[in-house]
Amino acid sequence: MKKILILCFILCFSIFSKANSEKIKPLAAYKIDSLWYFIDQEGKAIFNPLKLNYVSGYSEGFYKIYAESDGTRFWAFLNDNGQMAVPLCDEIRYFKDDMAMIIDVVDTTSEFRLYGFVDKQGRMRVSKKYLDATDFSEGLAWVMNHNERGYINKNGNMIIPWDTTGFGSEFSEGLAAMTDSLDRFGFIDHEGKVVIDFQFDEVTSFVNGYAKVNILAKWGFIDKKGKVVIEPKYDFALNFHDEFCFVGVPDTKTLNPIWGIINRGGGEVVDFKYEDIRDFNDGLGAVKEYGKWKYIDYFGNKIIDKTFENCDSFRDGLAWAYDGENIGFINPLGDYVVILPKEAEVVVDLRLNKKVK
Numbered sequence: 001m002k003k004i005l006i007l008c009f010i011l012c013f014s015i016f017s018k019a020n021s022e023k024i025k026p027l028a029a030y031k032i033d034s035l036w037y038f039i040d041q042e043g044k045a046i047f048n049p050l051k052l053n054y055v056s057g058y059s060e061g062f063y064k065i066y067a068e069s070d071g072t073r074f075w076a077f078l079n080d081n082g083q084m085a086v087p088l089c090d091e092i093r094y095f096k097d098d099m100a101m102i103i104d105v106v107d108t109t110s111e112f113r114l115y116g117f118v119d120k121q122g123r124m125r126v127s128k129k130y131l132d133a134t135d136f137s138e139g140l141a142w143v144m145n146h147n148e149r150g151y152i153n154k155n156g157n158m159i160i161p162w163d164t165t166g167f168g169s170e171f172s173e174g175l176a177a178m179t180d181s182l183d184r185f186g187f188i189d190h191e192g193k194v195v196i197d198f199q200f201d202e203v204t205s206f207v208n209g210y211a212k213v214n215i216l217a218k219w220g221f222i223d224k225k226g227k228v229v230i231e232p233k234y235d236f237a238l239n240f241h242d243e244f245c246f247v248g249v250p251d252t253k254t255l256n257p258i259w260g261i262i263n264r265g266g267g268e269v270v271d272f273k274y275e276d277i278r279d280f281n282d283g284l285g286a287v288k289e290y291g292k293w294k295y296i297d298y299f300g301n302k303i304i305d306k307t308f309e310n311c312d313s314f315r316d317g318l319a320w321a322y323d324g325e326n327i328g329f330i331n332p333l334g335d336y337v338v339i340l341p342k343e344a345e346v347v348v349d350l351r352l353n354k355k356v357k
Helices: 002-016
Strands: 026-032 035-040 054-059 062-069 072-078 099-107 112-119 124-130 141-144 149-152 158-161 168-172 175-179 185-188 194-200 211-215 218-222 228-234 244-250 257-263 268-274 276-281 284-289 292-296 319-322 327-330 336-339 346-349
Touching: 026 054, 054 346, 099 124, 124 141, 141 168, 149 168, 175 194, 194 211, 211 228, 228 244, 244 268, 244 276, 257 276, 268 284
Parallel strands: none
Antiparallel strands: 026 035, 026 346, 054 062, 062 072, 099 112, 112 124, 141 149, 149 158, 168 175, 175 185, 185 194, 211 218, 218 228, 244 257, 257 268, 276 284, 284 292, 319 327, 327 336
């Protein structure tokens, strides 16, 4: 019955979609009343508005949406023509590396789930049989069930079996974080060889040659040889962009995070003074100081003359911003390129896969 309902739903949506052979550059989705509108980076409608419960984001040519038909609720994907492609499952994740994770919630009480993967043609490439999994990256995904764990390829073949207890993460820049039986973190390569010993309390993936590592609740950075290049001494840290990154410590009075900027050598370029931050992109970062948001360069210089009530990171030359009057997307000069209707109840930045209003 569920399959029939959803197939009918697909046909209904397909009738109102329009073909678009040009390369789509989605910018945002926003909701007014019960309809969701999808616009590109010029502010033009991508296809006709749709009645949906929610729009989560966009990746590799597909919009992740939540919908309902005759009382049946489900997650699904829309393609760039607004047509629905439904994997018939309870949960989905974004397409990564041409594959999307699909999840069946077997028992809502115990949150027992089974994980599998489909490709962009909707073919089941890895059956829903795993108790846990990561997204695909660099051609591999970490999976586990009762009798096996390790990294599989896109055909579901076990490429890197992991015989001990422990959990894996996505590959990035040729390395993936793993844990040993004592829950210590290290890194392996594509051959399954441990290249950085298990010694950290927590880690994140490598980005721009560095990975964040946590020792005794403090964050620092290592290089791909496992050498500590920035000592773990920060309470909060983002990834490096070019040669700089945001790091944070608790304010001595409020205990709320305050943020500064360090360079790749660990030198503190900007003192700890920002109340909140949005990460660097396109050479600009957004920071909150004295209750207002502004855009700065890596050295803390204010680049856009205006301040904002709220804003987010730049991507592809545009950033979402609200100046107290207009909501929409600005260019690096601070001018609004796309202004959204004030009636928009919810706004999702489809480049960041993030709800911004």
